[in-house]
Amino acid sequence: MIAEILSTGDEVLLGDIIDTNSGFLCEKLKELGIQVRQITAVGDEVEGISHTLRQIAKRADICLVTGGLGPTRDDLTALACAKTAGEEVVMSPRALETMTSYFQKRGFEITRDNKKQAMLPASAGVLVNQKGTAPGFFISLDKCDFYFMPGVPSEMKFMFEDEVKPRLLDSCGPGREIFIERLTVFGLHESRAGALLKGFENKFPGMKLGFRAKFPFIEVKIVCPMEGDAGDSLETIRNQMAAREWAVSRLENKVISSSGQSLEQEVGNLLREKKFTLAIAESCTGGLIASLVTDVPGSSDYFLFSGVTYSNEAKINILKVAQKTLEAHGAVHEQTALEMAVGVKKAANADWGISTTGIAGPSGGTKDKPVGTVCIGIAGPGRETAKQYTFNFGNRASNKKMFAATALEVLRRELICH
Amino acid sequence: MIAEILSTGDEVLLGDIIDTNSGFLCEKLKELGIQVRQITAVGDEVEGISHTLRQIAKRADICLVTGGLGPTRDDLTALACAKTAGEEVVMSPRALETMTSYFQKRGFEITRDNKKQAMLPASAGVLVNQKGTAPGFFISLDKCDFYFMPGVPSEMKFMFEDEVKPRLLDSCGPGREIFIERLTVFGLHESRAGALLKGFENKFPGMKLGFRAKFPFIEVKIVCPMEGDAGDSLETIRNQMAAREWAVSRLENKVISSSGQSLEQEVGNLLREKKFTLAIAESCTGGLIASLVTDVPGSSDYFLFSGVTYSNEAKINILKVAQKTLEAHGAVHEQTALEMAVGVKKAANADWGISTTGIAGPSGGTKDKPVGTVCIGIAGPGRETAKQYTFNFGNRASNKKMFAATALEVLRRELICH
Numbered sequence: 001m002i003a004e005i006l007s008t009g010d011e012v013l014l015g016d017i018i019d020t021n022s023g024f025l026c027e028k029l030k031e032l033g034i035q036v037r038q039i040t041a042v043g044d045e046v047e048g049i050s051h052t053l054r055q056i057a058k059r060a061d062i063c064l065v066t067g068g069l070g071p072t073r074d075d076l077t078a079l080a081c082a083k084t085a086g087e088e089v090v091m092s093p094r095a096l097e098t099m100t101s102y103f104q105k106r107g108f109e110i111t112r113d114n115k116k117q118a119m120l121p122a123s124a125g126v127l128v129n130q131k132g133t134a135p136g137f138f139i140s141l142d143k144c145d146f147y148f149m150p151g152v153p154s155e156m157k158f159m160f161e162d163e164v165k166p167r168l169l170d171s172c173g174p175g176r177e178i179f180i181e182r183l184t185v186f187g188l189h190e191s192r193a194g195a196l197l198k199g200f201e202n203k204f205p206g207m208k209l210g211f212r213a214k215f216p217f218i219e220v221k222i223v224c225p226m227e228g229d230a231g232d233s234l235e236t237i238r239n240q241m242a243a244r245e246w247a248v249s250r251l252e253n254k255v256i257s258s259s260g261q262s263l264e265q266e267v268g269n270l271l272r273e274k275k276f277t278l279a280i281a282e283s284c285t286g287g288l289i290a291s292l293v294t295d296v297p298g299s300s301d302y303f304l305f306s307g308v309t310y311s312n313e314a315k316i317n318i319l320k321v322a323q324k325t326l327e328a329h330g331a332v333h334e335q336t337a338l339e340m341a342v343g344v345k346k347a348a349n350a351d352w353g354i355s356t357t358g359i360a361g362p363s364g365g366t367k368d369k370p371v372g373t374v375c376i377g378i379a380g381p382g383r384e385t386a387k388q389y390t391f392n393f394g395n396r397a398s399n400k401k402m403f404a405a406t407a408l409e410v411l412r413r414e415l416i417c418h
Numbered sequence: 419m420i421a422e423i424l425s426t427g428d429e430v431l432l433g434d435i436i437d438t439n440s441g442f443l444c445e446k447l448k449e450l451g452i453q454v455r456q457i458t459a460v461g462d463e464v465e466g467i468s469h470t471l472r473q474i475a476k477r478a479d480i481c482l483v484t485g486g487l488g489p490t491r492d493d494l495t496a497l498a499c500a501k502t503a504g505e506e507v508v509m510s511p512r513a514l515e516t517m518t519s520y521f522q523k524r525g526f527e528i529t530r531d532n533k534k535q536a537m538l539p540a541s542a543g544v545l546v547n548q549k550g551t552a553p554g555f556f557i558s559l560d561k562c563d564f565y566f567m568p569g570v571p572s573e574m575k576f577m578f579e580d581e582v583k584p585r586l587l588d589s590c591g592p593g594r595e596i597f598i599e600r601l602t603v604f605g606l607h608e609s610r611a612g613a614l615l616k617g618f619e620n621k622f623p624g625m626k627l628g629f630r631a632k633f634p635f636i637e638v639k640i641v642c643p644m645e646g647d648a649g650d651s652l653e654t655i656r657n658q659m660a661a662r663e664w665a666v667s668r669l670e671n672k673v674i675s676s677s678g679q680s681l682e683q684e685v686g687n688l689l690r691e692k693k694f695t696l697a698i699a700e701s702c703t704g705g706l707i708a709s710l711v712t713d714v715p716g717s718s719d720y721f722l723f724s725g726v727t728y729s730n731e732a733k734i735n736i737l738k739v740a741q742k743t744l745e746a747h748g749a750v751h752e753q754t755a756l757e758m759a760v761g762v763k764k765a766a767n768a769d770w771g772i773s774t775t776g777i778a779g780p781s782g783g784t785k786d787k788p789v790g791t792v793c794i795g796i797a798g799p800g801r802e803t804a805k806q807y808t809f810n811f812g813n814r815a816s817n818k819k820m821f822a823a824t825a826l827e828v829l830r831r832e833l834i835c836h
Contacts, residue, residue, distance in 0.1 A: 013454045015445030016628040016639075020436055022459070027433025036431045037466070039459035041440075048455070180432075191489030191531045191551065201491075211490050212429050213570055221434075280726075286712025287705035290726040294704025297780055297814055305732035308698075308708040308724035310717075314766055318723065318736065348732055362715055392524070394549060396715055398572075 003034045004060040007041040008049055008067040008077050009151055021066045021156055028160060032168060034062070044068060049080035057084070057141040062168065064160075067151030069134035071113040077148060078137070082121035085141055089119040094126045095135040102133060124148075127163040131155045136163065145171060179236075181222040181244050182260025185251055186409055190218050196250045204243045215393075216402045219260065222247060256412065263408050264292045270415040271302035271352075276380075278411075279348035280306035281319050281340035283331065284358035284374060288404045305348035309340070319343035332357050334375045338386035341377030353379040354411050355386075360399040374403045376410055383414065421452050422478040425459040426467055426485040426495050427569055439484045439574055446578060449598060450586060451643075452480070462486060467498035475502070475559040480586065482578075485569030487552040489531040495566060496555070500539035503559055507537040512544045513553040520551055542566075545581040549573045554581065563589060597654075599640040599662050600678030603669055604827055608636050614668045622661045633811075634820045637678065640665060674830065681826045682710045688833040689720035689770075694798075696829075697766035698724035699737050699758035699773040701749065702792060706822045707774065723766035727758070737761035750775050750787050755795030756804040763797045771797040772829050773804075778817040792821045794828055801832065 005022045012019045022039045029036055037060065042048045049068070056063050068077030082089045095118035103110045120126070120137045127136030127147065132155040138147045147164045149156045185193055190211050197220070200209050210221035224240045248255050257266050271278055280289050280303075290306035293299055307318050312331060315321040320343040321336060329335050337355050345353025358374030365371035372392030378385055387410075391402045423440045430437045440457045447454055455478065460466045467486070474481050486495030500507045513536035521528045538544070538555045545554030545565065550573040556565045565582045567574045603611060608629050615638070618627050628639035642658045666673050675684050689696055698707050698721075708724035711717055725736050730749060733739040738761040739754060747753050755773050763771025776792030783789035790810030796803055805828075809820045 011628075012441070013444055013457065014448055014628065015441050015443070016630055018436060018438055018441040019457075023430070023433050023436040025433070026431055030432055037461065038470075039431065039437075039457075041457035043455065052456075189526075189551075191529055191535075194488075194490035195529055195531045208492075209490075210428055210492060211488065212434065215570075215572075282705075282708075285709075286717075286721075287700075287708025287724055287726065288712075290700075290705025291703075291709045291818075294706075294726075294728065294778075295815060295818070299704075300728050303704075304729040305736065306705055306724075306726035307736070308705065308712075308726065310712070311722040311766070314723035318725070318765065347736065348729070360712075395572075397713060400709075400713070 001034055001062070002060045003029055003036050004056050004063045005036055005039045006052060006056060006063060006065045007039070007151070008044065008065065009041075010043045010074065012041045013043050021151065021153055024153070024157065025064050025066075025160065028165070029064075032165070034168070044074040044076055046076050046080045046083060049077060050084045053081060053084040053141060053146070057144045057146075060144045062145045062171075063147070064164065065146060065148045066156055069117060069136065069148065069150045071111075071117055071133070075117075078120055081124070081139060081146070081148065085121050085123065085139060087122040090122050091115075092118050092120045092124070092126055092135070092137075095120055095137075098126070098128050098135060099133055102129070127159055129155055129159055130162065131158045138164075138167065179224045179240055181224070181240065181258075183220040183222075183244070183247060183251065183255050184257040184260055184262065185218045185220055185254050186216065186256050186263060186405060188218065188251065188254045193218055193220060193251060193254075196252070197247055200243070200247065203246065204239060207239070207243055209247075215398060216405045217256075217263070220247060220251070256409065263405060263412065264296055267408050267412050267415065268293070268296045268299055268302065270412065274415065274418065276351040276415070276418075277302050277304050277348075279304050279344045279350035279353045281344035281353065281355035281377075282306055282308045283310060283315070283340070283356060284360045285356045285400055285404045285407070286310070286360075288400050289354070289356065289407055292404060292408070304350050305344065307344050307347070315340065319347065332359060332369050332373060332375060334377070334386040334388055337375035337377030338379070338384060339377075341379040341386065342384055345379045351381060352411065352414075353377075354407050356403050356407050358403055360396045360403065361392075362396060372399055374406070376403075376407045378410055378414060380414055380418065383418075419452055419480070420478045421447055421454045422474050422481045423454055423457045424470060424474060424481060424483045425457070425569070426462065426483065427459075428461045428492065430459045431461045439569065439571055442571070442575065443482050443484075443578065446583070447482075448641075450583070452586070462492040462494055464494050464498045464501060467495060468502045471499060471502040471559060471564070475562045475564075478562045480563045480589075481565070482582065483564060483566045484574055487535060487554065487566065487568045489529075489535050489551070493535075496538055499542070499555075499557060499564070499566065503539050503541065503557060505540040508540045509533070510536050510538045510542070510544055510553070510555075513538055513555075516544070516546050516553060517551055520547070545577055547573055547577055548580060549576045556582075556585065597642045597658055599642070599658065599676075601638040601640075601662070601665060601669065601673050602675040602678055602680065603636045603638055603672050604634065604674050604681065604823060606636065606669065606672045611636055611638060611669060611672075614670075615665060618661070618665065621664065622657060625657070625661055627665075633816065634823045635674075635681070638665065638669070674827065681823060681830065682714050685826050685830050685833065686711070686714045686717055686720065688830065690716075692833065692836065694769040694833070694836075695720050695722050695766075697722050697762045697768035697771045699762035699771065699795075700724055700726045701728060701733070701758070701774060702776040702778045703774045703818055703822045703825070704728070704778075706818050707772070707825055710822060710826070722768050723762065725762050725765070733758065737765065750777060750791060750793060752793050752795070752804040752806050755793035756797075756802060757795075759795030759797040759804065760802055769799060770829065770832075771795075772825050774821050774825050776821055778814045778821065779810075780814060790817055792824065794821075794825045796828055796832060798832055798836065801836075
């Protein structure tokens, strides 16, 4: 089963909008066990669309097309499709009827421009649009089934679910399911992760590994196709578990989640499970750690307070860092980080306090403490410590992300032991 | 001049990531006067990539390729390109040298897997990667010039600017220069912005408008082609200014920057210019406002402190919100927001204090205060006020972004008047 996606419209090729429709459709097809072989985007031109349709008709079994069904002059997809099929566009009574009822419900008169949208290739069937005016249609060219949907994401999504998906299930059957395991990894470069997992595909035939950088993390995917009959699916699940365990053990202690969760979700789970509360003192991360922690719904169960103390005055007044510490060592020092963590824990009456103080750049670095230096402090039950690290990813935003992730990882490791 | 873009990688076809690289490259090529004819995405398969390269080589003059240059086994682009060119991959001394120096600067040893990345098609030239390990390369197949870049957006963007763009300018000539004006707009839906700017293209012939949503902002682009000879360029610049002024006036007071700057940059500029300092008290935004403000280099000039007070205790102890205010009105109330803004201004000894308290969701909403409710307080010289807003964008992350942007916009408007 070869599936392709075609997106039409100048706005994508001009860089004015990002084509998110294709990603949505890839994901939906994957859920049906259908993997997309190719995505193509072309402009609003009858010749170009028609040429591409002809090529796809030769190599694919199904193709989902989005865009170019609107009422304006640059909406040419139906025309291009008719040309490819060697037929005329004709007024579709069914399409006109659904459009008319769409307008009536909203108290509008149908315009001549809108009526143009009901002109479909003669042999096409109608796909009803519940959320807008442009009807979709389906047609077979060579042995490929084409489904044409509008480019407006909300309309396309409803039309896919209501009109296209049932037809795909009818014509393709349930297909081969694919299971994907995701490991979230921190502290390894993609190439190092690849080296550690060498031999995977020999050890687990039929499974594939995928790597994706989501700075500062990498995601390792284990793709396991299922044969789909009940006899071997238990075997497949066992294999899948063995593959995951093997990968986790090879990646040493760098796997922060073996279910694809984010670091802030993992930290949140541990805090909730162990009934701990958290306070944060941030200098160089500027609120990013708190923002990550509070991206997790329900984080108010364990997160109490973050003091984003950019000025020394705030470090002294709010976190109770000793003035003489700042005078003796400066803001970027392990002792300062330690006092920040201890201070914020106390100020918020929390079980754990973590802190960051460092230099995110681009300026502010010195020979001793270059841009990328960060001191991370942690204070918890029976535990107070701080450590200096040096990273440098060349830009402020990446340094901030790396500092924040390191602080959360230090906390995660402490929480596992407590 | 026919240009195409090819994106390689299973993750796009599996719907795991949205291909934003192609949009970026379309936009950059447009700025060089080159319009992209087709975008194609294929998976990590030597045969598929090679077949597509052969087809593109027949029909295009230039092609930008992203992805598949990493160190792992699913990175197969160089191999596929060599196959298409009918040559071997060989170790490129230049590529190895730039990679080695990249690793040395960061104090790492180069691994054997990384060395694989320096294996390039024999006749390819190297494109240096300043931001990562994977070198790019360029090669001609038929009469099409191909440029291969990594799929990691940050690496790709730098490589495009530093290595690809100068070569394109060399080989294609300057083309028609295009000036682009960017307006950052907040508080208007894209369709409403389009309606307000109706008539633009009649009023300013030859210029075009583009719209792009960057939630919660939209960017309106005015694309002005230059004929390139000195005689009419002054005229063109005058036209361009008139077009910008007209657009700004039509968009009423929703333009937050007429030079494409971000809201946090605009706020930072105003604070620095007026020699004001800022403190922030955040509840529902969870540190996001502070993180945005501190994304701007040099923000330590004006930003002093943010208190991310999730717990009532922190609101009382650190921001000095009155306990009876919380008892009488709850945390999400204008009076609470007002006391937070006044309290943080005082605690940090700042000129301005802003605050947010609200319900980002998904849970926590009530009939009176549904998810999406936010109270924003502001305290400055001779000015103390708070107001309740209700938004709902259906998810926690979008609500947080909208709340944060609204608070910064309230501050920006105050700063303009002070």
